[in-house]
């Protein structure tokens with residue numbers, strides 16, 4: 001096990017920050033914590049379970065978020081997506097507080113980080129009920145339960161903003177792995193991340209294909225679309241933004257130099273493509289909404 005991983009587990013098992021153990025590496029680990037640590041190491045070796053699912057915690061943008069089995073564990077590169085949205089919101093002339101929609105929220109990492117750090121009001125959605133429950137818990141624990149409303153729904157369905165052109169930002173880290181790439185995924189991912197969080201059809205762009213026109217129908221003129229994509233999908237993803245609704249469409253790279261972020265702003269005049277379903281979601285599960293759009297955005 002790598003030293004970095006061992007240190008994360010040691011800190012979580014003992015409830016003492018990593019810096020404390022680095023400063024006093026010879027201190028004795030209390031018996032209860034040592035037993036927990038041993039059990040975690042054994043489980044990790046046996047099942048390759050990701051560390052955040054052992055400790056129940058994940059650091060994201062400096063926030064300690066609760067993690068649970070069955071909900072996607074946020075990845076470090078997604079912090080780059082949040083940073084890009086934050087930088088965009090910080091430009092002069094951008095009204096505040098911003099109105100943001102985040103479909104595919106998972107644990108709520110993006111929504112909670114933007115509410116905490118930028119004071120944004122966020123409507124988040126997810127098709128998975130365990131994810132919706134966890135995102136609500138994280139929003140409450142981070143003290144932004146009043147800024148973040150989480151809907152159980154399909155993409156933009158249930159947000160109340162489809163077709164209204166009043167949203168400042170649509171940001172998402174949707175599923176984007178090609179179905180054929182399943183066998184190549186490391187066991188940590190294949191066994192422990194829910195399939196519905198990973199795969200998006202033959203080219204991995206199935207969700208982006210539905211989300212882009214839905215986002216165009218709810219963003220205000222000049223509003224930002226910011227999506228995480230997979231390496232090698234840049235050209236195909238950018239092509240989905242052709243047709244006049246978007247300007248400045250570009251793909252940016254993560255810290256490892258891989259294609260990772262698709263960014264574009266809504267043109268002022270072009271009307272959204274004529275779609276029968278402007279939510280991108282179609283029929284969606286019954287809504288279990290706490291905190292309505294009006295409560296969050298009034």
Ligand SMILES: C[S@@+](CC[C@H](N)C(=O)[O-])C[C@H]1O[C@@H](n2cnc3c(N)ncnc32)[C@H](O)[C@@H]1O
Nearest residue numbers: 072074104105106126127128154155173175197
């Ligand atoms: C890659 S995970 C990202 C989670 C979180 N945003 C993050 O970055 O950690 C994708 C999430 O999208 C959800 N999802 C998949 N299809 C969806 C859809 N059509 N509508 C809403 N959520 C969806 C999955 O349940 C999963 O939680």
